[in-house]
Amino acid sequence: MSSTSTAAAVAETPQRLRGRDAVQQHIGKKMSGAEIFLHALEAEDARVVFGHPGGAVIHVYDEMARVKPNFQHVLVRHEQGGTHAAEGYAKATGQVGTVLVTSGPGATNTVTGIADAFMDSVPIVVFTGQVPMPLIGNDAFQETDTLGVTRSITKHNYLVRAPDEIPRIVHEAYHLARTGRPGPVVVDLPKDVLMAEGVFQFDEEIRMRGYSVPDECDEIRLRRAVRMLEKSQRPLLYVGGGTINSNAAEVLTEFARHLNIPVTTSLHGLGAFPEDDPLSLGMLGMHGMWWANQAVQHADLIIAVGARFDDRVTGMVDRWAPHAAVIHIEIDKSCISKNIYADLAFNADVKSVLERLRPLVNPKKVKRWLNKIQDWRDECPLTYADDGELRPQYVLERLRAKSGGDAVVCTDVGQNQMWAAQYLKFTQPRSHITSGGLGTMGFSLPAALGAGFGMRAYGIDKTVISINGDGGFMMNAQELAVASAHGIPLKVVIMNNNFLGMVRQWQELFHENRFSHTDLTDTNPDFVQLARASRCVALRANRPDQVEDVIEKAWEINDRPVVMEFRVVKEEMVFPMVPAGKSSDEMITSRHAPETFV
Amino acid sequence: MNDEAITLTPQQLIRKRAAGEPVEPGAPPQAQQHIINVLLENSMGALIRVVNMFSARGFNIDSVTVGVTDDPTVSRMCIVTRGNDRVISQIIRQLNRLVDTIEVDDVTGTDFVERELCMIKVRCTGDKRSEVLQINEIFRGRVVDVTRDILALEIVGPTRKVDAFVNLMRMHGIEEVARSGRVAMQRAPQPTRGEI
Structure with missing residues (x-):
């Protein structure tokens, strides 16, 4: 049975104290719902907000320009990028990530990131604008049933119905996201609630009789x-x-x-x-x-x-x-x-x-x-061919040697992710950030962006590396320009094999080499040009002997992102491998020995 | 799987038994019906969150009822579901995981009383009418409405009794049936001899 503790005091961390001190001066004052919302974020010590404006939240952005709250707003170029950035921020710092988007498409674009955070227990709070209350259910412009859409992919979600409720709901949302098994919380903010006037109040205590953090350890x-x-x-x-x-x-x-x-x-x-x-x-x-x-x-x-x-x-x-x-x-x-x-x-x-x-x-x-x-x-040691071809495992070993393990590495999904997990030899917590449960391609770059802002906000001096395949990189490549605009010195690695490599691997192993729609040779852009167009430094290696040089050059740049394209061999596969649905003692150990299940 | 005879390790047997899965090959799966009471916040969205969890995780619902309790801020649901031990324990844990749920209680296997309410319209005239009324009497039902050729009856009882009544009415021509779904409540513990 769930515990009946009705109120929980929130631990007095330096962050909490900082947040509470920041809003003391506003308590009891009359202001718009939008301004109440900004101070509620300050009270939670949300240092970075990843967001994108739109009609339903225009008043929040207006108050942001007027009030100048003590957090940094980062304008992402796609709301999905915003949610992944919040995840990267949360995983790198251990704090709650914050996202602010508008109604309708703004909200639906966050869905992938919310689902990702739900699967991987990442504490983020996503604030979505909503059409005015009287229009809800009317198929209004940019209306989506955000609560309905996000119900099964959030730890909890809220619709705010009055400006006075905002501080309590925001406080509960951060508490839920952070405590127990962390996870995403969505708060839906109707436009008329943000426009209406209310009184800013702040109560530290959490009163949720249905929620408690278990401690069964007798x-x-x-x-x-x-x-x-x-x-x-x-x-x-x-x-x-x-x-x-x-x-x-x-x-x-x-x-x-x-x-x-x-x-x-x-x-x-x-x-x-x-x-x-x-x-x-x-x-x-x-x-x-x-x-x-x-x-x-x-x-x-x-x-x-x-x-x-x-x-x-x-x-x-x-x-x-x-x-x-x-x-x-x-x-x-x-x-x-x-x-x-x-x-x-x-x-x-x-x-x-x-x-x-x-x-x-x-x-x-x-x-x-x-x-x-x-x-x-x-x-059965971990090996790869040393035959003069450029192989991703070699690149990773060189990256590991350069960073010495003292870096935050965000990986994407697929072969690049598995090779990174195998070869980077992680030694510190919060140094490896990836999309594990949902397996979201396009996760790495925005997550690294968020981690980079997190490093800055908490004064942590660590290199942030983003590892990508050519397929996944294209899914959120727009966030590259955000990193360069803010001078976030990401080291972005693209393992370019001109293929959706992991699918290709399955097609070779289990689908008789029918490479159905996985060859990207004709649709991939020139990654060096793409990176330069986004005002990043771009480097490329085609052969193993160029790798060292590219990495050295990349590490010299500290004022903007560097994109390193490594043109690796197409056919490389991730081994060992347990085929899906097989038992853990049926591993394939190499391409040439699929029959030698051990 | 089928071509090789798999002998289970002692640990694998422990796991199968704990899940309520059949240990003997070919034995039928052991799904049991359970009645679960849930106290939850009487707030917008709480009910849908519970029902949504069942569909999102592929659990069955046989019947569900909901109503407010003596505390107007608390609703009570009675969910009838089925599954083996592993599935039922997952259902209870997933219910507890929802922020809106205050208490989850599987009354199956405890000493409880259950009731269901059923209203039924039967087409009957003449001799048939007295026969229907006789059966109604036996089942302690009540007549709630009557017209020239329709009798509307109300019956309350455990689900098996309601089932039996509906079955008997079938031969007389049922016009309409409305059943409330089950509600269940654990009996208060009997005082022991010492306490008397």
């Missing part, structure tokens, strides 16, 4: 976890993005090292545990490391930490980890025993559970298990 559960760990001879930590959302990477790393247990991560878990640690097995799943999947299939205990057993992780569920008892630490109860039954579950915050479990457990003596994993590592 003595009995902890003692059972200790017993299961003591009994286990082949334990494995399976770490997901929830660990990073919970800011638990450090605690987890210490926990794993103390226990001496190997760690494999999901795509979103990359960075939660340093991949240069000997206990790291890298990523598991469809394009994960062969040895990591072998470890899963042979483990007798899997501790899943902030992970949701996605089908790209498990493959065929019935045959996944057939010998392993499962301990699941997860903030969202609906993820527990959804795909894989949890023998023991902690429905609680990852960090708090690990902190309470840590003093109760002793280091494991599992030398034989670790040796076995080392054998698997040696048996």
Whole structure:
């Protein structure tokens, strides 16, 4: 049953204090709904708002010019780019991302980003304009049932009905987006509500009787976890993005090292545990490391930490980890025993559970298990051909060498994403940002833009790298001009194979080489010219010996984005691979050995 | 899958049993009907969010009722659904996950009373009419409207009783049926001997 706590005090972080101080002077004053809205954003310390104006929100933009609120508004060139930018901002900084768009098409254009944030638990709040209340339901100009459209892809959504409600709803929206399992919240703002006059009030307390953050971590559960760990001879930590959302990477790393247990991560878990640690097995799943999947299939205990057993992780569920008892630490109860039954579950915050479990457990003596994993590592290492052709894996290795892992990397969807996950060896939390659950092509560039603004807003000095394929890059290429307009020094990588590479790979492996509509040779633009037209520096490499030089030049530029086009070979494929719907012990390890399922 | 005989590991058996899935090959799936009560905010959009969740996640709804409680800010829904243990526990967790839901309660397997209300128009004249009225009497139904050749009856009871009544009326020529869907309430715990 849900808890009956009716009010929750919001933790007094420096951000919250800063936000609250900023609006003290406005409390109790009469003003328009639009101005109330701006101060409500200030109260949440929303430092950057990604938006696009239009008729329904014109009064908000008008007040923005008059009032000059203390946040920066970034004019994106497509609302989808705005939502992904907010996601990048949120994932890079750990703060809530903010989007402001108009009604109708403005709202529907945000849908992909909202769905993406919902799947990947990204805290963003999307404010959509709406036609005036009396016109709702009338098929008015630029009207869409935004609440209806976004209902199944948001954690919650609101329609504001009076200007006085705005501060409470905005406050609840940020609270919902940030706490528990983070996610997107939509707030629909009718134009007449923004125009009407109201009084600005601000109440710190949250009153939502149907919402509470769970903390099921009692003595009995902890003692059972200790017993299961003591009994286990082949334990494995399976770490997901929830660990990073919970800011638990450090605690987890210490926990794993103390226990001496190997760690494999999901795509979103990359960075939660340093991949240069000997206990790291890298990523598991469809394009994960062969040895990591072998470890899963042979483990007798899997501790899943902030992970949701996605089908790209498990493959065929019935045959996944057939010998392993499962301990699941997860903030969202609906993820527990959804795909894989949890023998023991902690429905609680990852960090708090690990902190309470840590003093109760002793280091494991599992030398034989670790040796076995080392054998698997040696048996099937990650390789690619070294034959003088330009291969994407080589480019990634050079990028990794240059950045030293001290960068925020946003990847797109497809082959580029999987190679980056395999080769970039992430060592820090919030250094890997990608669209995992929804698999949204066109995610990387706007996400990197948002991460770049996040770095600036919070004074973090890290290079932001955007990794793209030629297909996905074209889906949100318009945001390049926004990055150059603001002098955001993104390092934009395009792995150009003139193909929709991942689809091509499936067509070669499973559809008898019928490359149906995946060849982009005739429709791709000249990426160097496109980048220059957007006032970016553009560089190109055609051969491996040019890669180093391009990267060196790119890293010298710090006042605007650099686009690096690498013309890589068409036929390269991502291996190893578990074919969709197959079991984790049926990995294809190379193009020439599809029959040698291991 | 079928050409190879798969022996399940002990852990796989544990998982199957926990999900309520048949362990023996070829055994029929074990879907059970469940009655779930939900208390939720009596606000715009709360009801649709619940119903929408069922359709978005592919769960079945056999019947659903909703009405306000003694607290005007709280509505109560009674949802009748079906599925194996894994599906039912998912439904309950997904319901709890909604921000508008205050309490979710699966009354199946507990001691509860359930009722459904049914109004039915039957075409009957002469001898037939007295027969219908007799059956109505047996089922403790009430006559709510009467015309020259139509009787409108109201019956309240557990769904099985309503089913039986509707079936009996079928041979007399049903004009119209309106059923409310089920509502259920857990019985208050009986005082134990010591307390008496």
